[in-house]
Amino acid sequence: MHDNATPSAPTTSRIRRAIRAGSRPGPWKRGPVLAALALLLGLVLLLHARIPNGGTGNLGSLVETFLPWFGLFVPVLLAGALWRRSASATVALLLPVAVWLNLFGGLLGDRSHPGGDLTVVEQNVNAGNPDPARTARDLAGSGADLLALVELTPQATGTYEQGLAKAYPYHTVQGTVGLWSRLPLSDTRPIDIVDYGSLAATKPVATEPASNRALRTTVATDHGPLTVYVAHLGSVRVMPRGGFWTASRDIGAQALGRAVAADPSQRVVLLGDLNGTMDDRAFAVLTSQLRSVQAVAGDGFGFSWPADFPVARIDQILVRGVRPESSWVLSATGSDHLPVAAGISW
Numbered sequence: 001m002h003d004n005a006t007p008s009a010p011t012t013s014r015i016r017r018a019i020r021a022g023s024r025p026g027p028w029k030r031g032p033v034l035a036a037l038a039l040l041l042g043l044v045l046l047l048h049a050r051i052p053n054g055g056t057g058n059l060g061s062l063v064e065t066f067l068p069w070f071g072l073f074v075p076v077l078l079a080g081a082l083w084r085r086s087a088s089a090t091v092a093l094l095l096p097v098a099v100w101l102n103l104f105g106g107l108l109g110d111r112s113h114p115g116g117d118l119t120v121v122e123q124n125v126n127a128g129n130p131d132p133a134r135t136a137r138d139l140a141g142s143g144a145d146l147l148a149l150v151e152l153t154p155q156a157t158g159t160y161e162q163g164l165a166k167a168y169p170y171h172t173v174q175g176t177v178g179l180w181s182r183l184p185l186s187d188t189r190p191i192d193i194v195d196y197g198s199l200a201a202t203k204p205v206a207t208e209p210a211s212n213r214a215l216r217t218t219v220a221t222d223h224g225p226l227t228v229y230v231a232h233l234g235s236v237r238v239m240p241r242g243g244f245w246t247a248s249r250d251i252g253a254q255a256l257g258r259a260v261a262a263d264p265s266q267r268v269v270l271l272g273d274l275n276g277t278m279d280d281r282a283f284a285v286l287t288s289q290l291r292s293v294q295a296v297a298g299d300g301f302g303f304s305w306p307a308d309f310p311v312a313r314i315d316q317i318l319v320r321g322v323r324p325e326s327s328w329v330l331s332a333t334g335s336d337h338l339p340v341a342a343g344i345s346w
Contacts, residue, residue, distance in 0.1 A: 031086025038077050042095030057243015064279045071100045110299040112326035116343025122148040122271035123339035131334045132156040136163025138333040147180040148271035150232035175212025177230045188217040191259050193252040223346045227265035231256055231272035249275045250282045257285030267321035274316050290318035293342040298327035304338045317342045
């Protein structure tokens with residue numbers, strides 16, 4: 001006769017564990033949300049130029065302004081994938097990693113070369129700078145041959161002229177932008193980059209200054225004339241209802257692009273606070289004609305704003321007809337922007 005004994009407790013426990021293990025999703029089925037987020041991140045990086053502007057509050061330009069920082073989502077998603085032991089999410093992360101490296105991997109190393117015939121520096125000196133004399137001293141010690149300053153005010157311009165006079169015997173100021181030079185300047189004129197008719201229907205127009213914001217001049221060098229543009233494009237703002245407001249900047253970029261396109265000069269340097277990164281589609285009119293020195297000969301990303309914790313390079317040095325040898329960011333001078341510098345040669 002056989003006893004119908006109840007299974008022992010250890011046996012029951014093993015059976016329950018086996019049932020639970022059999023009912024768990026496998027590693028390829030775990031973390032579907034993480035896998036979807038990884039693929040979405042990769043598509044944003046890959047297709048950022050397809051993200052619409054216009055009715056979306058310039059979402060495309062906003063994404064492109066901070067595009068390198070999207071790479072920070074990769075380690076976050078990877079940590080989640082490892083915690084969930086999700087093979088699908090881990091493999092899906094290969095897409096954003098590959099696209100990010102294709103876009104920005106070349107910026108991780110030092111691309112500079114020794115030498116250079118001319119050193120140029122640009123800085124937004126900040127209209128509210130509490131100590132312009134200190135900024136002038138720091139910039140005078142930069143060793144630049146050409147020094148472009150933007151966001152000058154009538155109150156501070158005299159301070160910069162006095163502080164830079166010894167190092168730079170030649171200079172011109174047109175409205176809120178100026179160029180100080182060790183070499184003679186000629187054929188200087190302002191460039192109109194503000195279309196008030198187009199801006200009349202946009203907001204906030206009243207915050208945009210009405211003074212000149214760009215100039216063109218010719219620098220006499222040992223290698224022949226060099227055309228230099230100095231520009232300060234309009235501000236951008238993120239507004240709760242209007243999204244990413246870029247109207248003034250975009251109008252200025254188009255006007256500046258037309259001026260450069262019509263310029264017959266073979267050698268051109270553009271120095272300025274463009275209030276945007278060169279990944280932003282708004283600057284295609286400029287990047288189709290000029291090269292960014294930071295992309296060609298920089299060391300790292302070269303972020304310039306804000307000075308306390310730089311997150312974007314909105315101060316630019318673009319060239320045509322000369323060779324970028326090096327590009328770097330200088331130490332803070334008291335402004336809310338860091339100065340950017342480059343060495344160029346013929």
